[in-house]
Amino acid sequence: MTGLFYLPALPELFIALGAMVLLMVGVFKKEKSYETVSFLSVLLLTSVLVIINLEYIPLGYAFNSSFLSDDFSNYTKSLILLSSIGIIIISSGYLKTIGIMKFEYPVLILLSVIGMMVMVSSNDIISLYLGLELQSLPLYVLASMRRESKKSTEAGLKYFVLGALSSCMLLYGLSLIYGFSGSILYSDIASFLSENNSNQGILFGLAFLTAGLAFKISVVPFHMWAPDVYEGSPTTITAFLASAPKVAAVALFTKIMVNCFPSLIDQWQLMIIFISIASMLLGSFAAIGQNNVKRLLAYSSIGHMGFVLIGLATGTISGVTGLLIYLTIYVFMVIGTFACILSLKVNGTNIESISDLSGLSKVNPMIAFVLSMFLFSLAGIPPLAGFFAKFYIFLSAIESGLYALAIIGVLASVIGAFYYLRIIKIIYFDENINVFEPITKRMKLIIYITAIPVILFFIRPSLITDIAEKAALSLF
Amino acid sequence: MENWPILSIITFTPLIGVLFILLINAEDEIGRRNIKLVAAYTTLVTFIVSLLIWINFDLTTSSFQFIEQYRWLSGSITYHMGVDGISVLFVILTTLLMPFCILASWHSIKFRIKEYMIAFLVLETLMIGVFCSLDLVLFYLFFEAGLIPMFLIIGIWGGAKRVYASFKFFLYTLTGSVLMLLAIIYMYWQSGTTNIVELFNFDFSTASQTWLWLAFFASFAVKIPMFPVHTWLPDAHVEAPTAGSVILAGVLLKMGGYGLLRFSIPIFPIASDMFSDFVLILSVIAIIYTSLIALAQEDMKKLIAYSSIAHMGFVTMGIFTFTQQGIQGGIFQMLSHGLISAALFLCVGVVYDRMHTRSINAYGGIVKNMPKYAVFFLILTMANIGLPGTSGFVGEFLTLLGVFKVNTYIAFFATTGVVLSAVYALFLYKRVFFGTLQGAETKTMNDLSYREFYLLLPLVILIIFFGIYPAVLIDVSAVSVENLINNYNNALLIKG
Numbered sequence: 010m011t012g013l014f015y016l017p018a019l020p021e022l023f024i025a026l027g028a029m030v031l032l033m034v035g036v037f038k039k040e041k042s043y044e045t046v047s048f049l050s051v052l053l054l055t056s057v058l059v060i061i062n063l064e065y066i067p068l069g070y071a072f073n074s075s076f077l078s079d080d081f082s083n084y085t086k087s088l089i090l091l092s093s094i095g096i097i098i099i100s101s102g103y104l105k106t107i108g109i110m111k112f113e114y115p116v117l118i119l120l121s122v123i124g125m126m127v128m129v130s131s132n133d134i135i136s137l138y139l140g141l142e143l144q145s146l147p148l149y150v151l152a153s154m155r156r157e158s159k160k161s162t163e164a165g166l167k168y169f170v171l172g173a174l175s176s177c178m179l180l181y182g183l184s185l186i187y188g189f190s191g192s193i194l195y196s197d198i199a200s201f202l203s204e205n206n207s208n209q210g211i212l213f214g215l216a217f218l219t220a221g222l223a224f225k226i227s228v229v230p231f232h233m234w235a236p237d238v239y240e241g242s243p244t245t246i247t248a249f250l251a252s253a254p255k256v257a258a259v260a261l262f263t264k265i266m267v268n269c270f271p272s273l274i275d276q277w278q279l280m281i282i283f284i285s286i287a288s289m290l291l292g293s294f295a296a297i298g299q300n301n302v303k304r305l306l307a308y309s310s311i312g313h314m315g316f317v318l319i320g321l322a323t324g325t326i327s328g329v330t331g332l333l334i335y336l337t338i339y340v341f342m343v344i345g346t347f348a349c350i351l352s353l354k355v356n357g358t359n360i361e362s363i364s365d366l367s368g369l370s371k372v373n374p375m376i377a378f379v380l381s382m383f384l385f386s387l388a389g390i391p392p393l394a395g396f397f398a399k400f401y402i403f404l405s406a407i408e409s410g411l412y413a414l415a416i417i418g419v420l421a422s423v424i425g426a427f428y429y430l431r432i433i434k435i436i437y438f439d440e441n442i443n444v445f446e447p448i449t450k451r452m453k454l455i456i457y458i459t460a461i462p463v464i465l466f467f468i469r470p471s472l473i474t475d476i477a478e479k480a481a482l483s484l485f
Numbered sequence: 486m487e488n489w490p491i492l493s494i495i496t497f498t499p500l501i502g503v504l505f506i507l508l509i510n511a512e513d514e515i516g517r518r519n520i521k522l523v524a525a526y527t528t529l530v531t532f533i534v535s536l537l538i539w540i541n542f543d544l545t546t547s548s549f550q551f552i553e554q555y556r557w558l559s560g561s562i563t564y565h566m567g568v569d570g571i572s573v574l575f576v577i578l579t580t581l582l583m584p585f586c587i588l589a590s591w592h593s594i595k596f597r598i599k600e601y602m603i604a605f606l607v608l609e610t611l612m613i614g615v616f617c618s619l620d621l622v623l624f625y626l627f628f629e630a631g632l633i634p635m636f637l638i639i640g641i642w643g644g645a646k647r648v649y650a651s652f653k654f655f656l657y658t659l660t661g662s663v664l665m666l667l668a669i670i671y672m673y674w675q676s677g678t679t680n681i682v683e684l685f686n687f688d689f690s691t692a693s694q695t696w697l698w699l700a701f702f703a704s705f706a707v708k709i710p711m712f713p714v715h716t717w718l719p720d721a722h723v724e725a726p727t728a729g730s731v732i733l734a735g736v737l738l739k740m741g742g743y744g745l746l747r748f749s750i751p752i753f754p755i756a757s758d759m760f761s762d763f764v765l766i767l768s769v770i771a772i773i774y775t776s777l778i779a780l781a782q783e784d785m786k787k788l789i790a791y792s793s794i795a796h797m798g799f800v801t802m803g804i805f806t807f808t809q810q811g812i813q814g815g816i817f818q819m820l821s822h823g824l825i826s827a828a829l830f831l832c833v834g835v836v837y838d839r840m841h842t843r844s845i846n847a848y849g850g851i852v853k854n855m856p857k858y859a860v861f862f863l864i865l866t867m868a869n870i871g872l873p874g875t876s877g878f879v880g881e882f883l884t885l886l887g888v889f890k891v892n893t894y895i896a897f898f899a900t901t902g903v904v905l906s907a908v909y910a911l912f913l914y915k916r917v918f919f920g921t922l923q924g925a926e927t928k929t930m931n932d933l934s935y936r937e938f939y940l941l942l943p944l945v946i947l948i949i950f951f952g953i954y955p956a957v958l959i960d961v962s963a964v965s966v967e968n969l970i971n972n973y974n975n976a977l978l979i980k981g
Contacts, residue, residue: 022883077861091767139835157837179595196871211805346813371595371597374600385633390629390630390633390659391625391626391630391631392630393873396626400622400666400670403666403667403670404670405675407667407670407671407673407674408674412667415670416664419663419664419666419667420663422663423656423660423663424657426655426656426659427652427656429634430655430656432637434640434648434651434652437637437641438639438640438641438647438651439646467626470557471556471558471559472560474558
């Protein structure tokens with residue numbers, strides 16, 4: 010180990026310091042504290058994003074090998090940072106509408122981002138758990154940020170109780186794994202397992218670990234909290250919950266399965282296949298009956314996580330590549346969709362139900378077009394990016410011979426297409442009933458920035474797929 | 486000239502038109518008129534450019550021409566375009582029908598003209614792309630993406646039950662296609678390529694051929710459509726605006742037949758042989774069953790839609806005889822049906838614009854005040870029946886010739902379909918044109934306007950011309966079809 014021992018963790022330290030400074034700024038600046046802090050936090054995240062991608066920070070281990078920064082973690086960190094930047098930018102208008110312009114909001118997001126970044130860089134089970142908790146705690150607060158709203162309070166409480174439960178399961182699983190293998194380092198556990206392949210205790214721990222992580226990415230059968238929490242939270246936080254924490258948790262899931270339990274693939278593959286099939290089907294069927302946009306997107310995200318887990322179920326390089334490509338495109342689609350929904354206001358309040366969108370295409374054809382492109386993309390219709398996300402996932406599934414999984418997956422995507430089409434039908438075919446307020450420049454900016462890669466992805470897919478492949482390779 | 490990426494130019498010219506339309510303000514009458522003009526000129530230019538590939542097309546070779554290949558997805562999934570004798574005519578058919586669609590919508594589309602024209606031009610790009618692509622993934626991309634504009638065309642500008650029809654259309658087609666996607670991916674891992682030309686020479690094992698063939702068939706059978714997955718078509722046709730019906734019957738259905746010729750037979754010859762009886766029987770059922778249903782229809786568009794399914798039954802039947810006559814007849818039938826059904830839907834659009842009903846009972850005796858229209862409709866009815874001297878005859882005759890060689894029973898039953906088609910088509914003609922005038926409104930109907938007259942005239946002339954001199958089209962596909970059949974027979978010989 011050469012140089013400063015904490016050097017690879019510099020981005021995390023940088024954000025942590027920044028968050029504290031911003032807290033002070035928020036306290037001492039009486040007026041417009043939210044605007045200042047939110048602007049500075051975007052600046053902070055952007056600079057970290059640039060630093061990571063220009064490779065100024067050396068890759069490698071830090072903190073006595075409990076922290077590892079490599080291509081994989083850099084890729085997922087970039088995704089997390091991108092989505093957090095997007096969320097902070099789209100938040101201000103919405104927060105003003107609901108009257109919670111508090112400077113703690115961006116700071117809490119920053120703290121959660123540090124947690125996520127530690128998660129994806131974790132190299133032992135202690136840093137895994139620390140990162141996970143640091144990620145979750147600010148999210149509980151953010152979910153219940155609308156103190157006067159009963160639903161928001163309920164969402165925060167529900168999220169906290171179930172999140173704590175899942176952390177318990179996770180911790181229990183981790184302690185079993187540590188107890189039986191005698192090490193907390195991923196690599197040591199892996200080498201222990203390659204010699205003692207059928208260790209019952211570790212299998213037990215693995216099951217608990219899987220359950221705990223499945224809670225965090227809200228996949229069947231641990232998904233029940235998602236629709237309620239998504240519905241109750243402030244919409245911008247719903248968008249955040251649907252993007253960055255999922256990326257972090259899926260990346261962590263992938264990392265620990267591939268790095269720590271490669272020799273137990275027969276065992277965890279079955280679990281993940283079950284989770285994946287159940288999530289895809291539930292996500293498709295349950296969303297059909299929803300009329301609340303946020304609940305619908307909650308089920309939609311359950312379904313999408315099902316597709317993402319197909320990539321993990323293969324346990325191959327192409328599977329992880331597909332998973333990373335899917336996550337990337339998913340983040341763009343989700344933030345774009347939420348930005349569209351957030352930008353539509355009727356009589357001073359943000360729309361909540363799908364039927365509010367009726368006839369949008371006549372009033373605002375541009376947003377209607379972009380929103381329906383996002384929806385077609387979520388449904389996986391070519392030539393939009395969502396199709397390629399599914400394409401790469403199925404490519405890896407067929408390569409690994411998971412035919413049943415692939416067939417159920419495509420059929421679920423057809424069922425899923427139905428409810429996305431239903432929204433498009435409301436936007437395009439129905440008569441207009443609402444008068445929408447004009448859209449702010451800031452929202453337009455985010456909407457177009459997310460829409461362009463989604464619509465034009467097919468021209469040069471290799472821009473993303475090459476980087477994703479490189480990132481996946483570093484994991485193996 | 487040789488080095489020009491001519492196929493890409495044809496494919497993407499409509500998108501340039503879209504860019505221009507996007508710049509035009511659709512708020513006032515002049516702007517809307519300009520949008521229509523830009524769309525019309527774009528489709529015309531595309532048509533004229535596409536004639537260049539017909540002129541420069543080498544009739545003596547069965548290999549692909551005007552090839553373009555660029556790096557695209559990963560190493561072996563490339564942007565690969567090219568045409569051979571089977572596909573070149575479909576490209577021309579597409580570009581030929583598009584100006585008619587735009588002109589047919591000139592007055593009948595009253596709102597959201599900008600979006601309408603954009604949807605049609607995007608659809609044109611995607612349709613041409615389907616017939617030109619020589620890479621499975623690229624093909625799938627074009628094939629599936631066409632759903633989006635067509636869904637919007639039916640759903641926004643369609644009739645009363647448009648939502649139901651558009652959803653049915655979308656979900657039926659999507660279900661078939663996703664299975665094909667999995668098959669494509671499987672083929673990629675088996676052979677290491679999605680290049681169609683290389684796949685022609687790759688031998689898939691018999692077992693995997695069976696599954697792959699079924700997956701592809703699921704997609705194409707829905708698209709053609711074949712019995713029993715044809716039920717989306719009548720709904721889609723009835724609800725779609727006139728131009729939507731024209732393009733649906735004229736081009737979109739042909740993608741299914743084209744797909745069978747391009748993929749199913751050359752890449753999975755053994756499975757094709759195995760399932761040939763199955764397809765022949767389904768085709769015959771489609772011919773007789775849908776002809777009988779057509780007899781009972783009260784809606785003009787629905788009747789023509791069911792007759793389309795019957796005519797596409799001849800196509801699949803001809804293709805799966807694996808004879809020179811059968812396959813060439815199938816291709817000819819597709820092209821001729823593309824013209825005839827397009828013209829018939831335009832004709833229905835003419836009276837629909839005047840009366841706003843498609844119910845057969847609402848008309849009657851209109852030959853008295855619409856003589857020119859009656860003449861056109863009569864020629865088209867005869868072409869639809871397959872009267873010698875029209876292009877409809879050549880296709881049906883050749884396919885039946887092919888089937889007689891292979892299976893006399895099938896041929897016998899299929900021939901009854903010809904009689905049935907005469908029954909429903911003449912019955913329709915009699916009820917609409919002869920008898921006494923129904924109601925006061927029909928009396929005030931004017932004969933064809935200049936626009937309508939010159940819209941129908943070229944199609945009718947082409948239908949008669951190809952009926953009298955079919956060699957123009959048959960020669961184009963002859964060498965490619967011969968090669969297709971040779972390869973097919975060789976593959977069967979090797980497997981024993």
